[in-house]
Amino acid sequence: MYCNVKNILTVIFLPAFAIYLICAPAWADLNQPVHKAFLIERSMPAEAVACIECHKNEHPGLFVDWARSRHANANISCYDCHLAEKHDPDVSTKHYQQYKRSDLKYGRKEYKVPIAAAVTPKDCSRCHPDEALQYSRSKHANTIEIIWKLDPWLNKGMNSDFERASGCYHCHGTILKIKDDTLDPETWPNVGVGRMNLDGSKGSCTSCHTRHRFSVMEARKPEACGQCHLGPDHPQIEIYMESKHGDIYTAHGGKYNWNAAAGTWTPGVDYRGPTCSSCHISGAGTTLTSHDVTERLSWEIQAPKTIRPSEFKPFPAKTDWKIEREKMMAICTQCHGKTWVNGHYVKLDKVITEYNDVYFAPAKQMLDDLYNKGLLDKTKFFDEQLEVEYYELWHHEGRRARMGAAMMAPDYTWWHGFYECKKRFNNYMQEARHLLETNKKAYVAKDFPNATGRTGKPKKIFPGQ
Numbered sequence: 001m002y003c004n005v006k007n008i009l010t011v012i013f014l015p016a017f018a019i020y021l022i023c024a025p026a027w028a029d030l031n032q033p034v035h036k037a038f039l040i041e042r043s044m045p046a047e048a049v050a051c052i053e054c055h056k057n058e059h060p061g062l063f064v065d066w067a068r069s070r071h072a073n074a075n076i077s078c079y080d081c082h083l084a085e086k087h088d089p090d091v092s093t094k095h096y097q098q099y100k101r102s103d104l105k106y107g108r109k110e111y112k113v114p115i116a117a118a119v120t121p122k123d124c125s126r127c128h129p130d131e132a133l134q135y136s137r138s139k140h141a142n143t144i145e146i147i148w149k150l151d152p153w154l155n156k157g158m159n160s161d162f163e164r165a166s167g168c169y170h171c172h173g174t175i176l177k178i179k180d181d182t183l184d185p186e187t188w189p190n191v192g193v194g195r196m197n198l199d200g201s202k203g204s205c206t207s208c209h210t211r212h213r214f215s216v217m218e219a220r221k222p223e224a225c226g227q228c229h230l231g232p233d234h235p236q237i238e239i240y241m242e243s244k245h246g247d248i249y250t251a252h253g254g255k256y257n258w259n260a261a262a263g264t265w266t267p268g269v270d271y272r273g274p275t276c277s278s279c280h281i282s283g284a285g286t287t288l289t290s291h292d293v294t295e296r297l298s299w300e301i302q303a304p305k306t307i308r309p310s311e312f313k314p315f316p317a318k319t320d321w322k323i324e325r326e327k328m329m330a331i332c333t334q335c336h337g338k339t340w341v342n343g344h345y346v347k348l349d350k351v352i353t354e355y356n357d358v359y360f361a362p363a364k365q366m367l368d369d370l371y372n373k374g375l376l377d378k379t380k381f382f383d384e385q386l387e388v389e390y391y392e393l394w395h396h397e398g399r400r401a402r403m404g405a406a407m408m409a410p411d412y413t414w415w416h417g418f419y420e421c422k423k424r425f426n427n428y429m430q431e432a433r434h435l436l437e438t439n440k441k442a443y444v445a446k447d448f449p450n451a452t453g454r455t456g457k458p459k460k461i462f463p464g465q
Helices: 005-011 016-027 046-058 060-067 078-082 094-100 129-136 143-150 161-172 216-220 222-226 236-242 244-255 276-280 321-332 338-372 385-406 410-438
Strands: none
Touching: 046 060, 046 078, 143 161, 216 222, 216 276, 222 236, 222 276, 236 244, 236 385, 236 410, 276 321, 321 338, 338 385, 338 410, 385 410
């Protein structure tokens, strides 16, 4: 009920707390537990009713989120998502103890069902088969394989297993394991986009559609992507917020129709300026919606050397970059003219060419020469200063320059990008030439901290190795 004039006149002399109690429902979509009645009047199995009634008391925040979701509106309950087969490897045996509680109305054996705590894309595919299939093809779903093929932090064991679990794997995903009849705390909780689940599926839909609201609105907002795409090495959220698109979102985002049905979210009608989702996932014009974020990419700009997505050896895309560029340009032309869009891509292609030829190629050639002459040691990585300088040249400022150009953030293209590339490149080359001139081996850090991580590739991802 809304606070109308009559309400205000009634409470004008009441204490502030009383005003809150009367007016709260008008402006409270509060993200915290509040009393909300839920009368189960529709057909549900008794086991599903037990889940709802129990969690309403045990986890009121979880219940309120679900009760406000489209799932609840469609009569989809805990039971539909968490139900497992008795023989499934991810069944929670500890949850069976809940059916032996005499203090609970529903804590009886007749309500006993096998439940899996981690809901996976395979579970979601019961109702969302296309989205699950598209996601399975993406770099998101396969990111654990990608980082183990690329990352010296993992392959050279230069960080600890727990630094990985609490840092890297939070976004990239863990390989879920059972320990002492429960999910191993080294692998859970985790909603990483490439999480390897016990049922064999990859990923977590709740990376973007958070539990238990599973809101399409949340996934459409740039902050959803900004959970992982931020910082010195891939600052897409900062780049976006600097851009004109981000400026429009900041000014007008509160008026966007975030809850439009999938496939109907229309530029110029439901929103004025695009977000990460509207460019990389949502459909518009002739481009269809896809949960494969690998689509619509014509360059692999996160790689050390910029290449076409189909040439990215750790995970070659099964796409034609020309077709994918046409898809992205069809998104752009919903708001921009073709001359504007073509000009943007001419500029992006030139930035990539200059980065590849002027910065990356000579730096890589110098690194190879130093290794070949024995002046740098290949045994580990990051324990010699030039290895760090080379890595950050492409992984930090090199990425920022390219990503800034791709997303129209000039400060990131120049000051955070190419300006920093120049400083890094000059220092790198100076030290490299000094080693060559003196024929002196680089200093190797003898006390590199916490270089204790396991270096064997995980068998779950690489079964033949």
